[in-house]
Amino acid sequence: MKPVEMLLEPEAKGAMPSAADELLSVADWLNVSHSVMKLTEWVTGGINPGQWLVDYVTGDWASYSKAGSAMVHLGEYYAAYGQALTEHKNVLMKSWQGHAATAADAYFTKLADAVAGQQEALTEIGEELHKVAYRMWTLAKMLDSQLENLLELMLEAAIGAALGTATAETILGPIAGYALAALRIKKAERVWQTAVEAHDKAYNAVLASLALILAALSKLQSLTGHPLPQGAYDHPGA
Numbered sequence: 001m002k003p004v005e006m007l008l009e010p011e012a013k014g015a016m017p018s019a020a021d022e023l024l025s026v027a028d029w030l031n032v033s034h035s036v037m038k039l040t041e042w043v044t045g046g047i048n049p050g051q052w053l054v055d056y057v058t059g060d061w062a063s064y065s066k067a068g069s070a071m072v073h074l075g076e077y078y079a080a081y082g083q084a085l086t087e088h089k090n091v092l093m094k095s096w097q098g099h100a101a102t103a104a105d106a107y108f109t110k111l112a113d114a115v116a117g118q119q120e121a122l123t124e125i126g127e128e129l130h131k132v133a134y135r136m137w138t139l140a141k142m143l144d145s146q147l148e149n150l151l152e153l154m155l156e157a158a159i160g161a162a163l164g165t166a167t168a169e170t171i172l173g174p175i176a177g178y179a180l181a182a183l184r185i186k187k188a189e190r191v192w193q194t195a196v197e198a199h200d201k202a203y204n205a206v207l208a209s210l211a212l213i214l215a216a217l218s219k220l221q222s223l224t225g226h227p228l229p230q231g232a233y234d235h236p237g238a
Contacts (some may be wrong), residue, residue, distance in 0.1 A: 003080040010070035013130055054144045057199070061136035068129030075122030082116025121219035128209045128216070135209075139202040140221040146195040148208050150188055157184035 089108040093101060160180030168172020 001080065001210070003077050003084055006073055006077040007078050008040040008073050010066040010073060012065040012187075013069060042234030047049040054140050058136050061133045061140065064129050064136065065133035068126040069131060071122050071129060075119035075126065079116050079121065082112045082114075082119075084150060085112035085115060111223075114223060118220060121216045124216040124219075125213050128213045132206050132209045135205050137201050139198060142198050143195055146198075147189055151193050153184045153191065157188065159180040160184060180235065202208040 047228040085108055088110065089105065093105050096104070157180070160177045160182075162177070163176025165182065167177060
């Protein structure tokens with residue numbers, strides 16, 4: 001296979017097949033807020049307020065995944081390029097002997113090793129970018145679910161408060177209504193805290209991945225250290 005054939009179109013590596021994702025999200029339809037979000041999406045032609053907010057916070061995970069795919073393909077290209085240099089050099093050396101052949105053999109061997117050696121760092125970068133994309137995706141799914149839970153709880157709290165107000169002339173009505181509202185607000189606070197902790201954890205994990213990406217970048221070799229020989233070959237015996 002030619003090296004250039006390794007330069008494939010980068011694709012976003014799906015964190016989970018869409019069918020499986022939908023199957024695991026069936027329980028979300030039990031939430032009124034989820035149904036409201038979906039109905040809003042259908043009515044507005046694709047605008048889901050909750051999803052829009054989540055995407056704004058977590059970012060475009062697909063772009064990171066595509067970047068990771070591009071780095072992996074680039075690493076495969078360099079590996080194939082280095083292998084091609086070695087193979088063509090070996091063919092040439094079968095019919096070429098002497099001082100010039102020895103010098104050319106040494107030069108192309110070092111060049112091929114340097115070119116192929118780029119793959120390791122590029123693959124590491126690609127894998128870390130895929131990890132970042134996955135963390136962004138899982139955070140988005142989690143925040144989307146937590147946002148719907150939060151809206152559901154606040155709706156129940158509002159209903160409880162309304163019932164308490166409507167039954168103010170009774171004895172048990174206000175107690176039950178306001179107690180329900182208080183319980184739902186307390187639970188909503190825990191949901192919010194869970195979401196904040198998940199965001200902070202994902203953020204720190206992304207920072208760790210970025211540090212590994214920077215470390216991998218430092219491993220990339222500059223091919224300018226292997227310039228083509230200048231001038232004609234100078235035979236030592238001439």
